[in-house]
Amino acid sequence: MSRKVSLFRSLDWITILLYVTLVTIGWFAIYSSTYDFENPTILNFSARHGSQLIWIGFAFLLALITILIDSKMYNNLAYIIYFLIILLLIATIFLAPEIKGSRSWLKIGPITMQPAELAKYATALCLGKFMSSYNFTLNSIKNMFLVGFIILTPMLIIILQQETGLALVFAAFFLVLFREGMNGIFMVLAFLGALFFVLFLRYDYISSSSNSYILESFGFVIVFILSVISVGIMIAYYLKDNRQMLQFIGGNAILYLLTGILHLFGIEAITYTITAYISISLSILYLFIMALLQKQKKYFLFIIFLIGSIALCNVTDYFFNNVLQPHQQMRIKVVLGLEDDPLGAGYNVRQSKIGIGSGGLLGKGFLNGTQTKLNYVPEQDTDFIFCTIGEEQGFVGSIVVLFLYIALIIRLVILAERQRSSFSRIFGYSVLSIIFFHVAINIGMVIGLVPVIGIPLVFLSYGGSSLWSFTILLFTFIRLDANRMEILHQ
């Protein structure tokens, strides 16, 4: 008995309180978004808000069970769970019926569930176990490869299930790797990669000037200019040579200036795109010569970076036009502001923004939202649940919910950092990273900053599968945290 008392006392009640608050807000939002003006009901278990209440009850039960399980079990069973889930994921592809183009939902009796949700949990456990093993270091190529394998395997299977959104969440583990010692340059490169990707698409194929008949891709131009500037900064940072940086950037600038002058005189055959290629090629040549002259290996890294940029642009170009489905292309174009498609791909986001935007400072009040209740906003109680809050509770309500998530994530960072065991810490970071990615992508999508990617909002969206998997995820960590004193530092 005394053990249990001490267990409950050592639980982190702040996290639990945040969890309960979010789940409660979620239920009210679901109640409101499925509220029927014509037939108002207080509580009806056959309605969506009624079933959600049942899912929440089960979630609390799962939370209790998760807490009662011996914390060592998680560590011990990590690989087995991971292995089983991978099997289940593969099986799902063949067993699941096709729903809206994806094969990710398994129907077991009255319950439908998405194994992909559990895959995050399994991967987090597996990653924790693997990376906490004795003398593990991320700097070894073999370990990097294995870590990549652990993360990418479920991700690829989920892509095969046509659930790109859920697969994307696995990128959250990047943050975990960063915390566990991955070189910071990867973060910078990942950031630049994402930035270049967006800029390239945003400025791809825009006529160079009003009177020009030559279609130019300014995507190449902008990305190449930024790459060259980045290399210049790297020269200054890694080689501590400001003069060389200026020469390098200045030399390239002159090339663009010359092109501009040629255009002034009507010679438009040499487009900026051609200049961009000349500039980046000359830069590579220059860096190669410098590497030979100065016998500095770092130059090769710069060369790889520039070649990477060229590759990125061309791959993106190919990927976007030849691999992505037209509807996916459209979603990206809508977010980038390239296309306005208020009735097609842009419809959801537009209606969702109208819903949130019409909320104003204080909102229209509980049950008074028109956008969400009259079905203008699609998926109003699942992926677009935040819209109901924005419309009915306004700016204040949206900010409160946003702050609750930030508080939860920061609280989890604090908890993770106080763990003595690497396993618990890595698992903790996995949990907070996954929550962060879900929240960032979901809310970003609802307010029109991120392309429409169908993933639920943690703890708020309607549905048992998502709520339960996040509950297990969170409470496993709470359980590990409660036990932190008992585990020796590994």
Add this chain to the structure above:
Amino acid sequence: MKDSLKNQELRNRQYIIILIVLSVAFIYIIQLFYIQIADSSYKENADSNAFLKKVIYPSRGLLYDRNEQLYVSNQPVYDLMIIMREIQGFDTLSFCKMLNINQEEFDNRIEEIKDKRKNRGYSRFTPQIFMSQLSVAEYGKIQEQLYKFRGVYAQQRVLRKYTTPHGAHAIGSVGEVNQQQIDADSYYSRGDYKGQSGVEKEYETYLRGEKGVEILLRDAHGRIQGVYKNGERNKAPIAGKNLTMTIDMGLQEYGEQLMIKKLGSIVAIEPSTGEILALISSPSYDPHLLVGRERSKNYNALLKDPFKPLFDRPLMAMYPPGSTFKLVNGLIYQQEGVITEDTRFSCRMGYYYSRTRKLGCHPHPNNLDLRESVQHSCNAYYCHGLKGLLDSPPSGISTTESYNHWRNHVLSMGFGKKLGVDFPNEKGGLILESNRYDRIYGKNKWKSSTIISIAIGQGEVLATPIQTANLAALIANRGYFYTPHIIKKIEGDSIDKRFREKHQTTIEQKYFDPIIDGMLMAVEQGTGRVGRIEGIEICGKTGTAQNPHGKDHSIFMAFAPKENPKIAIAVYVENSGFGATWAVPIASLMIEKYLTGTVDTTKLNRKNLQKRMLETFLIE
């Protein structure tokens, strides 16, 4: 040691992670601020999405005649509205079948709706009129099928209904607003109706009432999800105010019958109030022609009619008043001291206003006094008077000044400017200012002989029939008049105070007696003999308006009875020659009808007179 240093560095990475989280949150808060607070367009979008504002049209005010008999009422019709955004997946075939139109007509109509040049207010999100003014019967047939067509609903409207086919000009008509009218008054929106002429136009703001609105909630599929906030924000329409007209429906109808197939007008006024008892413009038309879907077709046909049935003659036709104007001059000559009631002038078949030029007169006894000059309508008498007035004014003033006095007197009797009746498009007639003569003939270069025709109401004098009727009324009143008006009562409001204001003329009351005596004599035994009625003292004056384009217009103005007059009347019959032939009998019949309620056909002469008026057609 190195290991723990490394660990410390990694521990610090938590802050970078927190920073990333906060940065994302910060960007999101900025976006939330932008869409929720800075940009108000989302609010409007949400409202136009969710609220279907269904206009409820008020019933238009009813019109009654002076005896509280219902004259103009309303009938419901239905406009078929369509919301383009919502008609995807529309079963066009059965829709066309329901409305009894073919695919081509459907396509054309849709094209028309979408054409922003023709339909400036077009929006895919708001209801557009697909078919207007379905009758109750037509609507009944399609009502049960309407639910099948998403984005289509019927909007109830109100059209006019008339108890009799008479009085079209007085009542005026109601028609759809045009773009200009929509721009001018925010009350109106596309497809609304508005009074376009007559009382309907003048009293539009009373008659139209206030539109109500029902705010319905509409879901993304265009389905109505109920009434917003249980109708808390709905506004009930307020019905237009009922008006009582001054028109006597029986008299109006009778007058129109008398004027059938004749060009001209009749204006009858109650002298003691200025209330218009009948306002007839002939040819007239059935007001029902300008109601409903056929309105524009019929309107164009009326517009093309060579006899101009749409032209509101009593208020808009300006004629030289002819001999009726002699009464005006007779009054002024007395007031200015040029003549007394006993002054006599000789007339030898006319008046020589220069050695060689004569203004002719018709045969009548010579050397008449004022009364007799009215009785016989002597031209020379009034020419002499004008000569006295302008060439040697008794007060010793100049010709120009004396003319100005004359003009002021004329204007005080309601000529030369608009009377200010409660009717649109009233014309003011014409009485020239002296400086106009200065400009034509040179300063001080003109005298009575230059402008001699104004003495007998020809030349540079123009008046409308209503001004002539008003003259009859002010003579009946011995010197004052009330501005003629057509509305007697406004429900819950009072009529404009300008209609209760007595307009005193500049002529003293005593000068009216000889004129009135002369008018009585004219009917009893003078130019208007044919209009005489046993037992009713009618005072009248014939006139002939010269018409340079054809046969002269016949004019008669009168009031009756002589003491305590009840009716003043002016009758114009175009292209019918001398006043007595047509205008006098019609006026006489009207007076009898109004004063006794009927025309006594037991008297043979009256019966024949009525028969002749009703059955003679001056135009085909």
